[in-house]
Amino acid sequence: MTRINSAAELEELRQGILSKKDPDKPSIAICAGLSCLGLGNGAVINAFKEEIRKQSLEAKVDVIATGCHGFCEKGPIVVINPEEICYLQVTPEDVPEIVSQTVIGKKVIDRLIYTDPKSGEKAALMSEIPFYKKQMRVLMGNNAKINPKSIDDYLAIGGYSALAKALNEMSPVQVLEEVTKANLRGRGGGGFPAGRKWETTRNAPNETKYVIVNAHEGEPGAFMDRALFQGNPHSVLEGLIIGAYAIGSQQGFIYTRHDTPELRKNVDIALAQAEEYGLLGENILGSGFSFKVEVHFDVGIFVSGESSALMRSIEGKAPEPKPKYIRTSVHGIWDRPSNLNNVETWANVPQIIGKGSEWYNSIGTEKSKGTKLISLSGHVCNSTVVEVPMGTSLKEIVYDFGGGIPNGKKLKAIHFGGPMGGTIPESLIDNPLDFDVLSKLGASMGAGDMLMMDEGTCLVEVARFFLDFLSGESCGKCVPCREGIRQMLNILTNMTKGKGKAGDIELMEELAEVIGAAALCSLGRSVQNPLLSMLKYFRDEFEAHIEKRCPAHSCKALIALEGV
C-alpha cells in the first residue's frame, strides 16, 4: 500500500479502486456481528469458504465476514450480492444449496427469505424487508456492504473524503463551527452538545490535548456501539481524526472492550491500514496535521465507562472517578485537556462534514438532531439494532421494529439507559425518541438501549437487580454511593423476600436524596435513577411487596406466602 500524500492522490486512489471493482461480481456477505456469531455464524462462514473452495470459485466469488447487519433476532444472516438477496437463520446445511441455487443459479430460496409474521408477505431483497426499509441507516447502512478488514472497501464508498475536505478546504475552527451548527449531541448517555465540548477542549490552556473514543459500552443491553465499530471501524476513526484536527490534538485514544475478539482485530487492522496509507501519522494528506492513536482496554469494568475513571485507567491507574465538577475537557488525562466522545458521536462527524450541518439539522426534532442507534432487548420479539431519526415514536420502535412482545404477553414498561437510567410505563409509549422529552419523563435515553419488560416482570426485582449490579461495580470510595447502594439493596432484597416493612419506601427516598446530592461522581449520583422512576410510575407495586404481595407473581418467596 503506498502512502497517500494529498487529497488529490486520495481521489486518484479511490477512482482506481472503483475502476477495479466489478459491480456484477457475486459476493456472499455473512454477518459476523456479536449476535450472529453467538448463533453459530462461525460455522456458516467456514461452510461458505469450504463450499466456494470445493467448487473452485475463489476467483469468481468473494466471501466476506461483515459487521452487524442489525436484524440480530433472525441471525445468522447472509446477503448475496449484487442482488442483495437476504437469507435469514442460515445454517451450515443450507450453504451448498445457497451457493448452487442463488450464487450460481441466481434463484431465490423461498424458505430462507423474510416472511412477515402477520401478513405472510415475503421479501427477498434486503431493501424490501420492512425492518430495513423503515430505518434511516445513515451510520449502519454500509455494514452489510463492506469488509470491515478492508480500508479499500471503505474508500470505495466514499470514505475519508470528509477528512480530505476538512484538512484541505476548512480550518480547524470552521470544522468546529460546522459540528456546532449541526447540533450534534453526545450519543453515550450525556446528550451534551459535542461542539461545545470540543470548544472547551480547544480553548483550554495547554499545548497538548487528547481525543478519546469511548467504545466501552458497559451499559447492559447496549450493543449498538459494538455493532457499528466492529462493522465500520473507519467511520469512527475518520470522525476521530477530523475532531482531533478541529480541537488541535495530536494524540488519540480508543478505549474499548477486551472481550470481543473480532472487534479488537478489526480495530487493530483499521489502524494499521490507515497508518500505511498515511491517514494516521505525520503530515496527513500533506496538510501538516499529524495524529496518532493508541488502544486501551476496559477489561470488564463498568465504572471505567465514566469519563474521568476512563482517563485514569488510560494513565495506567485503577479507574476511580473524579468529582463531576472537574471538567475533563480541561483537566483530563495527565491533567491535560481531553475530549471524550462516544463511538456513535464520532461516526456522525464525517457525515456532518461531508453532507453539511443543514442536512443534519433536517433530521430529527427541534433539539435532538440526526439519527440514533437503538438496541432492543428483553421481552421483545426482535432483539436488534435499529437506526431511526430522532423523534421516531417509541411505539413504532417497539412494535414495527421490535415486532412487539412475545408469548402473547403485554408490554408493561420500557427501561432506558441501564443501571443509571429510568423506566416508563407502557402508557407513555406514544412519546418520541428525544433527549429532552425522555429526560423530563425521568428516563434518560442513555446510550440508546431499550429494555422491554412484560407483565410478568416484577419491577421491585429489577430495581434490586440494578442495585446488585452497581454494588459490585461502584468504585467504593465515597460513603453515599458505597453505603447508600448497600442499604437500598438490603431493603429491596428484603422486599422481594417478604420481609419488607412500613417506612421502607420513604427510607429509600431519603437515601436517594443523599446519594443524588452528595456522591462524588456522576455514576454515584445516578444510581438511584431507576428506582426513583419506578417509584414515580409503579409505586403501588412496591407498596404491595410491603404487604407481602407480588402483583407480577414473580417473587418466589411472596408467591409461597400468598399460597398461590
Add this chain to the structure above:
Amino acid sequence: MDNDAIEQILNKYQGQSRQLIRVMMEIQEENHWLPREVMMKISEKLEVPFSRVLRIATYYKTFSLTPKGRHEIHVCTGTACHIRGAQSVLETVQDLTGIKPGETDAEHKFSLETVNCQGCCTCGPMLKVDEKTHSRISSNEIADALKKYD
C-alpha cells in the same frame, strides 16, 4: 505456565507504566491467572509500585490471583439475560458443577464467573464455555452442554 510468552509481553511494554492494565490483560489471557511472582515482575519491568499492580489485580474481576480450571464458564447476567432467566441458568450451573461464581472446582476442571452484558442479547439467556457460546439455553440443556468438556 509459558514463561517465554510472559517475558515477551513484558519486554514489549518495558518501562511503559501507562500500559499496565494492558500488560496484565495480555498475561491474564495467556496464562489464565496472575501468580504473585509474575505480578512482581510486572512491577519491575513496567516501573510501577507493586502496590498498584496488586490494587489493579483485585479491582478487576477479570484478573484472577488463583489458578483457573481447564474450562472457564461465563454466565451473562446482563439485564436482558436476567429477565429472560439468567438466574436459573446460573443456579443450574452451580448445582451441576458444585461451584459458585469466582470459584474453581477441586479437580480444576471448571471455573465459574458471571460476566457483564456480552452484547448479543438475542442469544439470552446464554453461557460461554471457553470460546463457545451456548445461546438461548434452557436449564435442562445445560447438563448435556457441560458433559462435552473434560
Add this chain to the structure above:
Amino acid sequence: MSEIKLQIDGKEVTAREGMTVLEAAQQAGISIPTLCHHKQLDPYGGCRFCTVEAEVRGWTNYVAACLYPVAKDLIVRTRSEKVDRIRKMILELLLAHAPDAFELQDLAKEYGANKDRFEKDPSFCVHCGLCVRYCAEVKKKNAIVFVDKGKTREISFIPEISAKECWNCKECFPLCPTEALQAAFVLVKAFTFPSPSLESTPAE
C-alpha cells in the same frame, strides 16, 4: 496568587486562588466538620461529611468543601436543612459498621443520627483511607492499600512490604477512627510474618 472574594455563611471571606472552600473557611474561623480529612494529607473527598451548599450564578450544588476550589462570588452555606440531612445520613450509614467509634459519637448527637437506623454490619472499617493515604503520601511505602471495589472493597496490608516496614513504624495506627486497622494488622501478622525478634525469614 490573586485574591478571591466569596461568601461563607453570610460572611465575606477573602481567599487565595487555589484554596479549597474548607481552607478558606478554616482561615476565616468558620468550622466545617470532616471525617476523612487530615492536615498532613491531600484532601480525599471520600466521607462527604464536609458537604456544603455552593451557589454559583443562582445554581446550588452540593460539593465536598475539602476539594471544591474557591471561586469569585461563590456563596457557601455550611449548614442548611438538606446539608444536615446529608450529614445525619452519612453518620447513620457509618454507625451501622462502627456503632461505638469514638469520633462519631458527638457528631451523632449533634446531627440527631440514630445508630440503629440501619441493620448492623460490624466490619468496622469506614473507608476513611487515612491509613492508606498516610503510608502512601507521608511514608511513601504503600504497605497498606485498598483492594477490590464496591461492597467488597477493603484495606489490606501487603505482606511483602509490611513484613519489612510496619514493625518499626505503626505511625498510621493512631489515625484509625475505629481500630479496624489494628485488627487488620494483627491478622496479617499472624498469617504471613512472624516478629523480627524470632530469627526466621518472613513466610512466603
